[in-house]
Amino acid sequence: MELANWVPDDVDTGLPSAARLYDYLLGGGHNFAGDRALGEQFLKAQPNARAIARLNRAFLRRAVLFMIDNGIRQFLDLGSGIPTVGNVHEVARRAAPESRVVYVDFEDIAVAHSRMMLADDPLATIVQQDLTEPEVVLEAALGTGLVDRAEPLGVLAVGVFHFVPPERHPEAVVAAYRDAVVPGSHLALSQFTADLQPVEMAGIVEVMKKSMNPMFPRTLAEITGLFAGFDVVEPGVVPLPLWRPEGLSDDDPAKAGILGGVGRKR
Template sequence: MHPKEKPTMAPSDIDLSRPSAARVYDYYLGGAHNFAVDREMAQQAIAMWPDLPLIMQANRAFLRRVVRHCVSAGVRQFLDLGSGIPTAGNVHEVARAAAADARVVYVDTDPVAVAYSRTILGQDPQTTVVQADLRHPDQLLTRPEVTSLLDWNQPVAVMMVAVLHFVPDDDTPAKIITDYRNALAPGSFLVMSHATHEGRPQQADEHRDLYRRTPTPMTMRSRAEVTAFFDGFDLVDPGVVYLPLWRPESLDEVDEHPERFTGLAAVGRKP
């Protein structure tokens, strides 16, 4: 796509001079919902860090595994924060393959991601997409689009997959998570994957520098910092681990050097 072209369903005031984290992620996954500026940034990142597409694919594989886990635990409601563009293998497809009555609310701040999501989801009565900022749960959780689909008296899986590292420390991410936790019924889940500088610190620094060009700079965190986000939740085994190590379904998913994935994955259950 030429950098000055826009999808017909997207708002006309999209800024194509700056890449979007959601659209760059779509490119890593092999999607078609990205612009030249996004592909340029992704290609620069891959040149510095050739494993990046593999890391993003491992993140998506974790999402699929954890959605199935939540469904098997009885969850039928999902709130996907920072959802990006729901290309193949996203939450509603995976959940409904296991439970036809699963309901999903997708949330993102990127207007292009939201526009594409609405087009892809169409008139599906069991899904909706909301343009909102996850940093304001008090506003998000009471919106009619959310409350009409999700019942807060029943368990909900709150998905923070590859998104919280775009929330800086100044925005008090721990307080944000606490606000979500307080709204959840017992038996709900917090699902998280998070970029970390552990394992590949030099490449992590270069990656953070690249994301400073976007509206969503990256804050990588340690295992201890990610673990602290699960205060008030019971961590599900195996705890906070590198992406391929969270309940792999086959040995093919386990790399002999899992630290090269530089992404941590964890799931907590509200008692």
């Protein structure tokens, strides 16, 4: 899909973005030539990239349904990206129609398309903010009227924290969201790691230096550390195919590329 009437006039569509790259890897149509070119380089570095994107999307679905089963009815989706099939509000509403969702992203095209898609939805919206500024994000989310600070909140950081550089102190960012929500709130988080397929991951890091979103993989210990203050539910922080799979799968956990888990605030 090239320039459309929902693309802001001042957006440089020639500069690839992580949101549109992810859309391309998922088989979506909200990406441009530069994103697709970067995507092909990404696939050369990591031939399993389309499967990894699919696994991440499937983890999001299972995490949302797990939260629904545990009483969560409001969600904050950090770094939500391009709205492709299987968005949080779609997944949540099938299980609990009253679910409310606030998406968060700073990428202009992701925000513009989300606003168009959600224009007539009273229970879902998007705010254009930087997820590494939790106080600003939470204020904007509360301002939508869709988040009640007195109720448990499902915070989703799925496939996004590998774009947060060390100097932005990702552990402090997560801690700020944790401290702002009531006990019983949940965190779902997944991110790329070099613990699995380190050669391929090094190639991905080099590829993403050509985009507006460089990548910072983390170790299992570092990712587990982001859940400080949460009780991590079984099976813990694991390669995504191993997180509460539904039925049999042919996906090799050693090639998953991403680790993830879900925690509950004490």
